[in-house]
Amino acid sequence: MVSRSVTGKILSYIDAHPDQDLTLERLAEKLHYSKFYMARTFKADTGMTLCKYIQGRRLETAARELAETKRPVVEIALEAGYGSQQAFARAFRREYGCTPRTYRKAGVFSVKYGRLSLRMGGRRSAAFTIHERSRMAA
Numbered sequence: 001m002v003s004r005s006v007t008g009k010i011l012s013y014i015d016a017h018p019d020q021d022l023t024l025e026r027l028a029e030k031l032h033y034s035k036f037y038m039a040r041t042f043k044a045d046t047g048m049t050l051c052k053y054i055q056g057r058r059l060e061t062a063a064r065e066l067a068e069t070k071r072p073v074v075e076i077a078l079e080a081g082y083g084s085q086q087a088f089a090r091a092f093r094r095e096y097g098c099t100p101r102t103y104r105k106a107g108v109f110s111v112k113y114g115r116l117s118l119r120m121g122g123r124r125s126a127a128f129t130i131h132e133r134s135r136m137a138a
Helices: 002-016 024-031 035-046 050-068 073-079 085-096 100-106
Strands: 116-118 126-128
Touching: 002 024, 002 035, 002 050, 024 035, 024 050, 035 050, 050 073, 050 085, 050 100, 073 085, 073 100, 085 100
Parallel strands: none
Antiparallel strands: 116 126
16 A cells, blocks of 8 residues: 555654654655645554654653753753743643653653554554553652
8 A cells, every 4th residue: 555655654764864853844855745645644544643743752752861861951842843941841741741840850761652653454554662651750
């Protein structure tokens, strides 16, 4: 199925270029597909929007940085593609249920998204690599 190969290419590119500015426009340019086609295909194959997936992967990388380094939160926020520490904190809280500072104090990185992989079956579907979430100290 053609759409699976498109989604596979998208996922491979995202995995191979985690430090790049991964926008829908850039992915479309690099992979030579229409951004509208890519967005529709990714959503149909995975059940989530491409932008939401990229944001989740960025926040996951930021969560790892928070738990494993002493880098300033503002630096991690900017590297994750947020224009301010406040915007980052809002997105982080929405995704992880706590502030970046609280997450850092807990010192435990837990995978939220994992690597998205497509199932090889007749149905269009996707599976996340599931990791048990660690409990954070409240």
